[in-house]
Structures are given as C-alpha cells and as structure tokens.
Amino acid sequence: MTRSTLSHDTTAPTPSKAKGRLGYWLVGGLVLIALALLVPNFATQQNLSNVTVQASGVGLMAIGGAFVLIGGGIDLSSPATMALSAVAGAMVLDWYGPLAGALAMLAVGCIVGIANGFAVARLKMVPLIVTLAMMVTVTGINTSITSGRSFIVPSSLSDVIDGSILGIPVPAMIFIGFTVIGGLIAHRTVVGRWLYMTGVNPEAAFSAGVPVARVLAATYVASGFLAGVAGLVIASRAGAAGVTLGPDVLVLDVVGSAVIGGVSIYGGRGSPVGAALGAVVLAVLANVANLVGIPFYTTLLLKGLVIIAASGVDRFVFVRARDRA
Amino acid sequence: MTVLSARGVSKAFPGVQALSEVGLGAESGEVVGVLGVNGAGKSTLMSILGGLVHADDGEILLDGAPISPQDPAAAARLGIALIHQEPSISPTMTVLENLFATSFPTRHGLLDRSSMRERANRVLDHMGVTLDLDEPGSQLSQAQRQLVEIARALLANPRVVIFDEPTSSLDDNERQALFSLIRELKDGGAVVLYITHFIDEVFTVCDRVVVLRDGRNAGEVGTQEVTHDDLIRLIVGDEVVERPRDSRIAGETALRVRDLRAADSEYGWSFDLAEGEIVGLWGLLGSGRSTLLRCLIGLHPTAEAELEVRDATGAMVATTPRALFRRSGYVPEDRHRQGLALSLSVRANLTISALGSLARLGWVSSAEEAAAVTHAIQAGGIKVASSERPVSVLSGGNQQKVVLNRHIIREPRFWMLDEPTRGLDVGARGEVHDSIAAMADAGATVLMVTSDVDELLQLSDRVLVLSRHGDLTSRSAGVEKDELMRLAQASRSETVLASRSETVAREA
Numbered sequence: 001m002t003r004s005t006l007s008h009d010t011t012a013p014t015p016s017k018a019k020g021r022l023g024y025w026l027v028g029g030l031v032l033i034a035l036a037l038l039v040p041n042f043a044t045q046q047n048l049s050n051v052t053v054q055a056s057g058v059g060l061m062a063i064g065g066a067f068v069l070i071g072g073g074i075d076l077s078s079p080a081t082m083a084l085s086a087v088a089g090a091m092v093l094d095w096y097g098p099l100a101g102a103l104a105m106l107a108v109g110c111i112v113g114i115a116n117g118f119a120v121a122r123l124k125m126v127p128l129i130v131t132l133a134m135m136v137t138v139t140g141i142n143t144s145i146t147s148g149r150s151f152i153v154p155s156s157l158s159d160v161i162d163g164s165i166l167g168i169p170v171p172a173m174i175f176i177g178f179t180v181i182g183g184l185i186a187h188r189t190v191v192g193r194w195l196y197m198t199g200v201n202p203e204a205a206f207s208a209g210v211p212v213a214r215v216l217a218a219t220y221v222a223s224g225f226l227a228g229v230a231g232l233v234i235a236s237r238a239g240a241a242g243v244t245l246g247p248d249v250l251v252l253d254v255v256g257s258a259v260i261g262g263v264s265i266y267g268g269r270g271s272p273v274g275a276a277l278g279a280v281v282l283a284v285l286a287n288v289a290n291l292v293g294i295p296f297y298t299t300l301l302l303k304g305l306v307i308i309a310a311s312g313v314d315r316f317v318f319v320r321a322r323d324r325a
Numbered sequence: 326m327t328v329l330s331a332r333g334v335s336k337a338f339p340g341v342q343a344l345s346e347v348g349l350g351a352e353s354g355e356v357v358g359v360l361g362v363n364g365a366g367k368s369t370l371m372s373i374l375g376g377l378v379h380a381d382d383g384e385i386l387l388d389g390a391p392i393s394p395q396d397p398a399a400a401a402r403l404g405i406a407l408i409h410q411e412p413s414i415s416p417t418m419t420v421l422e423n424l425f426a427t428s429f430p431t432r433h434g435l436l437d438r439s440s441m442r443e444r445a446n447r448v449l450d451h452m453g454v455t456l457d458l459d460e461p462g463s464q465l466s467q468a469q470r471q472l473v474e475i476a477r478a479l480l481a482n483p484r485v486v487i488f489d490e491p492t493s494s495l496d497d498n499e500r501q502a503l504f505s506l507i508r509e510l511k512d513g514g515a516v517v518l519y520i521t522h523f524i525d526e527v528f529t530v531c532d533r534v535v536v537l538r539d540g541r542n543a544g545e546v547g548t549q550e551v552t553h554d555d556l557i558r559l560i561v562g563d564e565v566v567e568r569p570r571d572s573r574i575a576g577e578t579a580l581r582v583r584d585l586r587a588a589d590s591e592y593g594w595s596f597d598l599a600e601g602e603i604v605g606l607w608g609l610l611g612s613g614r615s616t617l618l619r620c621l622i623g624l625h626p627t628a629e630a631e632l633e634v635r636d637a638t639g640a641m642v643a644t645t646p647r648a649l650f651r652r653s654g655y656v657p658e659d660r661h662r663q664g665l666a667l668s669l670s671v672r673a674n675l676t677i678s679a680l681g682s683l684a685r686l687g688w689v690s691s692a693e694e695a696a697a698v699t700h701a702i703q704a705g706g707i708k709v710a711s712s713e714r715p716v717s718v719l720s721g722g723n724q725q726k727v728v729l730n731r732h733i734i735r736e737p738r739f740w741m742l743d744e745p746t747r748g749l750d751v752g753a754r755g756e757v758h759d760s761i762a763a764m765a766d767a768g769a770t771v772l773m774v775t776s777d778v779d780e781l782l783q784l785s786d787r788v789l790v791l792s793r794h795g796d797l798t799s800r801s802a803g804v805e806k807d808e809l810m811r812l813a814q815a816s817r818s819e820t821v822l823a824s825r826s827e828t829v830a831r832e833a
Contacts, residue, residue, distance in 0.1 A: 190680040190688075196669060204657075204664050268666065
C-alpha cells in the first residue's frame with residue numbers, strides 16, 4: 001500500500017454515521033421548536049425543568065439498561081430494584097442519617113445487580129427470565145418489608161436531592177452527570193470497547209481475549225447501581241418510599257427509552273447517551289399530552305405506539321447490517 | 326447402463342473456483358469412490374447432485390435426461406439421496422419422527438403413525454440395524470444418528486445414494502454393517518457414490534474411483550488395477566511443493582506439552598515447540614486437529630495438561646492453557662463466527678486484543694489507538710477506505726488480515742493459527758503466508774493447523790501429523806506428501822511404532 005492511499009484512508013471521515021446523527025439532532029430540534037410555538041406553557045422555564053426532572057428517574061435506569069442491552073442482555077428488574085433500594089435507604093436513614101441512607105440505596109442496587117450478573121454471566125442463565133424473576137422476587141421482598149406501607153423520606157435528604165443549585169434542579173444535574181459518565185465509559189474506556197465486541201459477537205470477543213463473563217456481569221451491576229441512584233432521586237422527589245414507586249409497567253418506559261434512543265435490543269449497537277435522550281423524549285411526550293389535555297389512557301396508547309415504532313426501526317437497521325455482512 | 330453422469334460441471338464461490346469442468350459417470354449397481362484432499366471439490370460436486378448447491382455450468386444426466394435439482398427435496402423426488410457427514414437429527418423428536426421429518430405420511434391430515442412404524446421397521450430390518458423407534462434424538466450416539474440419517478435416505482428407495490464421509494464416527498462393527506448395506510444397495514441396482522479420505526475403505530467397497538484435485542478431474546481408475554500407493558500419488562499429485570525459503574534453524578524449546586488430553590478423548594498428546602519455528606499440524610477430517618489447538622489454549626475442555634513455557638530467565642516453568650492463551654495470538658478457524666464483530670469498525674476489530682496497552686487507567690488513548698491502527702493496517706497490507714468502516718465491507722482476505730494483525734500490536738511470543746487461509750484467493754493467501762513467515766523470523770513460535778497439504782509443506786519448518794486415531798507424529802519439512810497421507814491413515818499400532826522410531830531418531 002502506498003503512502004498516499006494510506007493517509008487518505010486514515011483521514012477519511014465517516015459520512016454516513018455523522019450525517020445520521022446530525023439528522024436526529026435536526027429532527028429533535030425542529031420538534032422542540034414546533035412544540036414551543038404550538039403548545040401553550042410548554043416553553044416556560046418551570047415546565048422544561050419539570051420535564052427534565054421527570055425524565056431523570058427513568059433516564060438513570062435507561063442508562064444502566066443500555067449497558068445491559070449493548071452487551072446483548074436485558075434487565076427487567078431495575079424499576080423493582082429502584083423501589084427496594086428507596087425503601088431500604090429510607091429505613092437506614094431513619095437510624096443512621098441521610099448519608100448512610102443514600103449509600104444504602106446505592107448498595108442495594110449493586111447487590112441486586114451482582115445477583116443478576118452472577119446468574120447471567122457465570123451460570124449462563126437466560127437474561128429475560130433471570131431479570132423477570134428478579135423483578136418479582138425484589139418486589140416480593142419489598143412488600144414483605146413494608147407490608148404495603150410507605151416510609152417518609154425526611155427533608156434532610158429530600159431537600160438536598162430534590163433541590164436546585166444555581167437554578168438547576170439537582171435531579172437534572174445527577175441525570176446529565178451520569179449520562180456523560182455513561183457515554184465516556186461506553187466509548188472511551190477499555191471496558192466499553194470490550195462491551196460492544198461482546199454484544200455483537202461474544203464468541204469472537206472471547207477468541208480475541210476479552211473477559212466476556214466479567215464484562216457482562218459488570219453491565220448488570222451498573223444497571224443495579226443506577227437503579228439505586230434512580231431510587232434516590234425518585235424517593236426524594238416523592239418524599240416517600242414504598243413498593244408503588246416502581247410499578248411493573250415502568251420497565252416498559254426504561255427499555256422503551258433505550259430503544260427510542262437507538263440502543264439495539266439485538267446487542268452491540270447504540271449508546272447510553274441515546275437511552276438518556278430516549279427518556280427525555282418519553283417525558284416530553286407525556287408532558288405535552290398533559291398540557292394539551294389528552295386523556296391519560298390515550299397517552300399510554302401513544303407511548304406504546306412510539307416504542308413499537310422504535311423497535312421496528314431497530315429491527316430494520318439490524319437486518320440491513322446483517323444482510324450486508 | 327449409465328444411470329448417472331455429470332459433464333463439464335463448474336462452480337465458483339467468492340474468491341475460489343471450486344470445480345472446473347468436472348465429469349463423473351456411474352452405472353447401475355456400481356459403487357464409485359470419490360477421492361481427493363480437503364478442498365479438492367468432492368463435497369461441492371456431491372452438493373450439486375443433492376440439490377444443495379447449483380452449478381454455474383455443465384450438465385447432469387439421470388437415465389440420459391438432463392436434471393437440475395433446485396433443492397434437496399427435488400433431488401429426493403428424482404431418487405437422489407445425499408447422506409451428510411454431520412447427521413441432522415432433532416434432539417427432541419423420537420427416532421421415528423426423525424426418520425420421517427422431511428416427509429410425514431398423513432391420513433386425513435393427521436400423522437399416520439402405524440404406516441410410519443411399519444415402513445421404519447422394514448428399512449431398519451433391511452439395514453440389519455436395531456434402533457428403538459421411540460427413543461428421543463438426544464439419547465442417540467453419534468453412530469446411531471448416522472444410522473438414522475442413512476435410514477431416512479433409504480426410506481425413499483433412492484436410485485442414487487451419496488455417502489459423504491460416512492465412517493468418521495463409526496466403530497469397526499458399525500463400519501462393517503455399513504459396508505454390507507452398501508453391497509446390498511449395489512445388488513439392488515442402485516448407484517452408490519462414496520466420498521472418503523480413507524483409502525483402505527475404497528478397496529473394500531468401491532468398484533472404481535474418481536479422483537479430484539484442485540477442482541478438476543485428476544484421474545479415474547478401477548480398484549482392481551491400482552495399489553494403495555498409486556492411489557495416494559493420484560490424490561496428492563506429483564508436483565513438488567516449492568518452499569519459499571530454507572527451514573529455519575529452530576531456537577531453544579519455547580513450549581513443552583505433555584499429555585494434553587481433551588475431556589472427551591482417551592489419548593493424550595505430547596510435543597515440543599521451539600522459538601522461531603513454524604510447526605504445521607495436519608491430519609484428516611475428524612482427526613481432531615482443531616481440538617488439539619483449542620485444548621492447548623484452553624478453549625476446549627481439557628482433562629489433563631502439563632505445559633511448560635520458557636520464561637525470561639531461560640528456565641522452563643509450568644503454565645496453564647489459559648495463561649498460554651494470554652501469551653498467544655490466536656486466529657480461529659471461522660473468521661465470521663469466531664473472529665470478527667462484523668458490524669463494528671475495522672478499528673474496533675483491530676485493537677480489541679491490545680486495548681490494555683493502548684490505555685491508561687482503563688481509558689483508551691485515541692492518539693495511541695490511531696497510531697496502532699495505522700501501524701497494523703500498514704504492516705498487514707489491509708486495504709480499506711477508512712478504518713471507521715464496518716469490517717463487514719472488507720473482502721475475505723482483508724478480514725482475515727484484520728484477525729491476524731490485531732495481535733501484531735501485542736507482539737505475542739506464540740501464534741496459534743487455525744486454518745489461517747481458509748476461503749482466501751491466491752493473492753490473499755500469499756500475503757497471509759508472508760505475514761506468518763515474518764512472525765517466525767521475528768522469533769515467535771507458530772503452531773498452524775491447516776487442511777491444505779500444499780500450504781502445510783510450503784510454510785512449515787516441521788510437521789506434526791495427527792492420525793485418525795489421535796496419534797501425533799513429527800516429521801521434518803522435507804516430508805513427502807504420500808508419507809503424510811500414510812501417517813494420517815495409519816492405525817494406532819502402526820503410528821505408535823512410527824513415532825517411537827521418530828523419537829529415537831531425534832534423540833540420536
């Protein structure tokens with residue numbers, strides 16, 4: 001190969017990818033401008049900050065869910081885990097104070113994640129079944145601890161987490177912070193790069209020397225940890241923690257956010273950043289529907305249709321990539 | 326009377342001409358052996374007859390009328406049955422259901438079980454085989470699966486029966502039973518085409534053999550008219566393989582392997598590999614060449630393994646297959662399934678094995694990665710418009726160079742190559758060969774599994790031959806092709822003697 005072709009090779013941009021991303025941003029921007037012009041009260045600072053805060057709980061779980069999906073698995077247990085960690089944290093908080101309570105929430109999330117990761121990565125169990133069963137188990141534990149009651153999250157914690165600094169809501173800061181961290185881990189670290197290879201072709205990743213089992217286990221721990229963070233945010237905002245914080249249907253919002261954000265259910269494609277934006281899209285959808293007075297059940301219908309459409313696109317992109325190979 | 330004849334059949338796959346104007350004829354009641362080394366075109370020709378693959382050119386005549394079966398079902402309707410070397414048995418279905426899986430007899434839309442049983446028993450009796458019809462497929466041994474596959478083919482009363490390496494999983498008694506079945510088919514006036522690597526079997530069952538080499542007819546001869554050695558010469562050809570360079574002077578022992586035994590095997594393997602040498606590992610299909618390589622680096626369950634590797638101070642220290650894997654550049658057999666993440670970029674596929682050295686505290690350095698990618702693309706001669714393009718758009722040769730060169734960045738001391746040039750065209754093969762030679766020249770130890778005899782002799786400084794019974798024999802680079810064939814064919818006792826004398830010779 002000559003020097004001139006080589007320099008051409010390595011400096012050539014990737015037109016298709018960059019153009020595709022730009023398209024998303026353009027469409028997103030146009031939709032937001034249209035909403036600002038057409039929907040009364042949408043473009044107020046109060047409303048936009050509400051939307052971000054509403055997006056943050058689901059969004060944090062969607063970031064964790066995106067890691068699991070990129071690795072080729074799925075985590076259905078995160079909303080249930082979120083609720084359990086909120087309850088555990090509220091109880092610890094009662095005895096040992098707000099810092100211990102917050103740490104307990106994160107710890108509970110990690111423990112559930114470790115159990116999921118062990119079952120999937122070490123015991124080679126099927127992620128769908130493991131995490132579905134984990135969802136029911138965790139909710140069962142939660143119900144028996146609380147007997148259906150809710151625990152108050154005192155203002156010593158909720159004022160900090162649900163407050164705002166320099167006019168920016170703290171939940172939004174946490175959400176944006178973890179979006180950035182998630183994106184950096186996925187795209188800039190060794191583990192992130194191992195993860196994509198594992199998600200696309202675990203056997204090839206293994207042959208190339210990737211510690212596949214440890215990478216997969218880590219994705220479930222990340223998902224559990226972020227469910228703990230989401231528990232912290234959601235319970236602080238609600239001012240109370242109980243089983244009802246994480247209803248089973250919430251898992252659709254979590255997985256749906258990731259799929260809307262371009263994370264493939266078939267593994268190896270998408271970004272945690274996309275999943276976070278997907279959560280914002282769902283939050284905007286609910287918010288706008290509320291502002292224009294669309295009934296709740298019609299909103300559910302719209303949400304369902306959007307998620308189905310996104311997974312149709314996912315299938316289309318997957319098949320096209322597969323057939324090209 | 327000629328029942329089946331093929332004339333001028335050609336078939337090309339991407340990058341390789343599998344068949345060029347191949348002809349074949351068979352008369353009623355004749356057993357014709359089809360012989361050739363791996364890649365000679367036997368399986369392609371049989372797949373065309375069986376409707377699995379469509380010829381680019383040429384014609385096939387059945388009773389003088391041209392046919393072109395579009396799929397296996399069409400071939401079966403014409404009376405052609407292809408019995409695969411890998412039986413397709415559904416583990417959850419019973420023997421009876423497996424037998425009729427391709428054409429269930431029905432009555433009023435429901436399965437006609439009594440007629441199924443009756444027909445199955447008739448065929449199994451005819452074969453002289455007893456099988457429990459209600460046993461699920463998962464309970465069958467490999468040999469029993471093969472028998473079910475054969476019985477399924479015979480249910481349709483075929484006029485042409487093609488056996489593709491049928492004995493590789495059968496023991497002696499089962500082999501004898503198969504041979505008597507073939508004689509019965511022959512007496513019934515059927516045509517039998519028999520593909521095999523085992524030359525002694527040819528003399529047992531075949532009337533005539535057709536030999537293919539490099540996708541062309543290499544010769545045709547009656548089994549009464551030739552000797553074992555003549556046939557081997559016909560199969561491997563008499564061109565001398567040109568070695569690009571003299572054998573290297575091997576350095577000190579880099580790896581000592583004693584009693585490496587797969588969990589599912591009764592034989593252990595022992596051999597040494599030296600620094601700076603290319604060792605070719607060769608054997609017939611089913612001899613376990615890939616298994617040996619995969620055991621060595623811990624990718625296949627291993628019952629026993631005593632490995633010693635030379636450390637930095639020059640002492641031999643014990644090691645494990647997994648540790649050896651980490652020191653090795655491994656190139657798997659199937660680059661699509663085991664080698665590449667096709668939808669990811671060339672860059673991601675190139676640096677995946679070396680990320681540790683391109684990162685600080687877990688963060689990949691873009692600059693160092695870009696430099697490594699440029700280096701690997703240049704060193705490997707990989708042709709790609711941009712390293713951000715998905716690896717799936719590359720040609721097969723360039724994809725293989727990606728798999729090979731991902732390890733170059735790490736400079737491993739050992740290379741474990743499994744069929745490094747499978748499916749590549751001549752140009753790409755040459756480039757990969759140059760890369761392999763460069764690895765050994767740089768002092769690395771290369772163990773290369775290949776089924777291609779020419780490649781084996783061109784590239785290897787030393788050859789390890791794995792016989793069909795799992796015995797390992799070492800030979801120097803100048804070994805003749807027909808001796809290789811004899812070693813690979815040899816029964817257990819013969820090779821044990823041969824390898825003993827070899828060991829003695831080496832020690833002396």
